[in-house]
Amino acid sequence: MRQLIRYLFTGIVLLAIGFSAAWIIAKYRASPPASGEAYRLVPNWPQLPNGLVLGQVAGVDVASNGNVFVFHRAERIWNGEEIELKFIASPTVLVLDSATGEVIEQWGAEMFVMPHGLTIDHEDHLWLTDVGLHQVFKFDVKGHLLMTLGERGVAADDANHFNMPTDVAIAPDGSFYVSDGYVNSRVTKFSSDGQFITSWGTKGMDSSQFDVPHSITLDSQGLVYVADRGNARIQIFGEMGQFIKEWKDSSLGRPWAVRIDESGEIYVVDGGDQNEFWPDRARILKLDSQGNMLASFGSYGRGPGQFIWPHTIAMGPDGALYVGEVATGMRIQKFTK
Numbered sequence: 001m002r003q004l005i006r007y008l009f010t011g012i013v014l015l016a017i018g019f020s021a022a023w024i025i026a027k028y029r030a031s032p033p034a035s036g037e038a039y040r041l042v043p044n045w046p047q048l049p050n051g052l053v054l055g056q057v058a059g060v061d062v063a064s065n066g067n068v069f070v071f072h073r074a075e076r077i078w079n080g081e082e083i084e085l086k087f088i089a090s091p092t093v094l095v096l097d098s099a100t101g102e103v104i105e106q107w108g109a110e111m112f113v114m115p116h117g118l119t120i121d122h123e124d125h126l127w128l129t130d131v132g133l134h135q136v137f138k139f140d141v142k143g144h145l146l147m148t149l150g151e152r153g154v155a156a157d158d159a160n161h162f163n164m165p166t167d168v169a170i171a172p173d174g175s176f177y178v179s180d181g182y183v184n185s186r187v188t189k190f191s192s193d194g195q196f197i198t199s200w201g202t203k204g205m206d207s208s209q210f211d212v213p214h215s216i217t218l219d220s221q222g223l224v225y226v227a228d229r230g231n232a233r234i235q236i237f238g239e240m241g242q243f244i245k246e247w248k249d250s251s252l253g254r255p256w257a258v259r260i261d262e263s264g265e266i267y268v269v270d271g272g273d274q275n276e277f278w279p280d281r282a283r284i285l286k287l288d289s290q291g292n293m294l295a296s297f298g299s300y301g302r303g304p305g306q307f308i309w310p311h312t313i314a315m316g317p318d319g320a321l322y323v324g325e326v327a328t329g330m331r332i333q334k335f336t337k
Helices: 002-030
Strands: 057-062 068-072 093-096 103-107 115-120 126-130 135-139 145-149 165-170 176-180 186-190 196-200 213-218 224-228 233-237 243-247 255-260 266-270 283-287 293-297 310-315 321-325 331-336
Touching (some): 057 321, 057 331, 068 321, 126 165, 135 165, 176 213, 186 213, 224 255, 224 266, 255 310, 266 310
Parallel strands (some): 057 115, 057 310
Antiparallel strands (some): 057 068, 068 093, 093 103, 126 135, 135 145, 165 176, 176 186, 186 196, 213 224, 224 233, 233 243, 255 266, 266 283, 283 293, 310 321, 321 331
16 A cells, blocks of 8 residues: 555656656746847836726727827726626727827717727727627717717628627728637728628638638738737738738737837737646737747736737837727836837
């Protein structure tokens, strides 16, 4: 009996050592050191007034004057469960001073159910998506509604409806693309006045298929980049949905968001796989036009410069980066070169 107990104890010790070694290796692989151009966290940014609670930060973008627009969920928490059709009582759009992080303006109370994407076009119009309302909205910077697409609370996959749309990308001619989204797994294109033009994509793993097209953006040539989150890749298309190529490898991770700056450099949020009990990634990647890595930084965690469920990214005219987090992250951080 003593010999049996000794064997069992030895086995448990070896198993614990093996697990610990595997955990350390996984942690290192999940949090590789920063590379390329260095970015540093701006401390004490933003500066929020007393009583304002920043919720899950789903969307962020920067206007031409440098003001930072934040689309957050305030007191509403979403962890993937079915969404109740109930409007958020608090303001959901914050306008922040890029330098100080102070709140300049806020609006959006009793207007949204579950904020998701925020994009600002070249005319400083805001494009917002709501995965609870199944709608896409266009506003001016003061919060005046200019256009609504989709039917409130009605999910479908035809030319006039969405099913949990995630993001919007706007072309120079005013036409725009919607990544649609958590359920429909497609991309839709509309004219500048909101008329349906085309759509492509179904749920799946093949080219031109999607598993949660979570973010969408355009390059200077009009190519459409889609962060195909569930398939851990970025797919690139022509203006009418012609498949061109995909980027998919371990260094890219699982793209949750993708944006392109005026120089053509591509920023990707690798939000990781969100494992609860295993080391996970949470990084920002900077790529060239061919998908080659130029820089990376960040790791999973709650500390300054770390991320929990990084969801959205935006670039300021001065090169600053703004990263918003959902789930239990619920913050926005600013980084400069």
